[in-house]
Amino acid sequence: MAHAGTLELRHLSKHYLVDRQPLTILQDLSLTIRPGEFVSIVGASGCGKSTLLRLLIGLEDDYEGEILLDGRRIAGTSLDRGIVFQEHRLFPWLTVEQNISVGVLNASGTEADKRRTVREHIALVGLKGFEQAYPHQLSGGMSQRAAIARALVSRPELLLLDEPFGALDALTRTHLQQELERIWRSEGITAVLVTHDVEEAVALGDRVVIMQPRPGRIQRVVDVPLPRERDRHGADFAAIRNDVLTAFQHEPQRRSPRPIVEALAGLAAFPAWRLSI
Known part of the structure; x- marks a missing residue:
């Protein structure tokens, strides 16, 4: 099971320069999100x-304030940190299994451990039996399941x-x-x-x-x-x-x-x- 992180926003503000003038997008956000x-x-x-x-x-x-995960900036x-978008953003030339494996390319552990983790997450999102399917062969919902598995396979906090x-x-x-x-x-x-x-x-x-x-x-x-x-x-x-x-x-x-x-x-x-x- 992944470790659940504590996320803290402390007086977070963000500006962009528009016509050489600062434009405030976020202003003084403070929030603590508890583990789990x-x-x-x-x-x-x-x-x-x-x-x-x-x-x-x-x-x-480039922002003001602090964003901390478990006390670290x-x-x-x-x-x-894993992320899932509105569009699944799967690589069309890779199978479901290969797309999910992208999430552990830079992870530690043996190749056998990575393959086992990928299999576990394919089962977790209900895609067992579709390991060798390509994105165009999946429904929209199945594609999002694969995207969720890819975001979780590295065991993010x-x-x-x-x-x-x-x-x-x-x-x-x-x-x-x-x-x-x-x-x-x-x-x-x-x-x-x-x-x-x-x-x-x-x-x-x-x-x-x-x-x-x-x-x-x-x-x-x-x-x-x-x-x-x-x-x-x-x-x-x-x-x-x-x-x-x-x-x-x-x-x-x-x-x-x-x-x-x-x-x-x-x-x-x-x-x-x-x-x-």
Whole structure:
């Protein structure tokens, strides 16, 4: 089982230079995510969610404040952090087994250990029997399962999820949300989910962090003290979901001084080769 990491954001701020002027994307974020906790982050476009993920995975280190994993400052990409994107980003010329093996290319251990770990994670995500299939032979949901296995195969302390089911149909999305919860509980790691789907955020998260845009900052943190697996049709679930939705409805509407904010949010198009390293 992977070690579950403690993630700490301490007065985190991020700026970009636009027309030689600083443009604040994230402003004074402070949050502690406990070992093994599942935290959902929701917010409107332009609130800096994608920029935050870039910082957490280690693609940028130019920021103010601190990002700490188990008390150590995050610096660059590392096997202790895995990530799953909205698009599966599997290499089309590699089989499922080979794609998942990419996640342990730089890991320690013998080749036999790596092969065993890959087999275990193929079984974990329910793809046993599809080891030699290519991405074009898989459904969208199966491809995302392979992407989740690739992110987890290196036994990371922290799993980052960037709208992982946003491109799937409603039925497949709900099923994979349930599967993700099962996998997270099995692996026992810390997870951070960025999503626009409030129901998904409440269904999966121990807490829901609501971000407010321009500049991006934490508006509220809502606890979700519901037993798992959660009854999405229950009154308690509906009350928490509506509480989160109300925060959006009452969110102050601010006019962005520059439309470039949305463009910068789109910079979250991580290089395909970064995968889960």
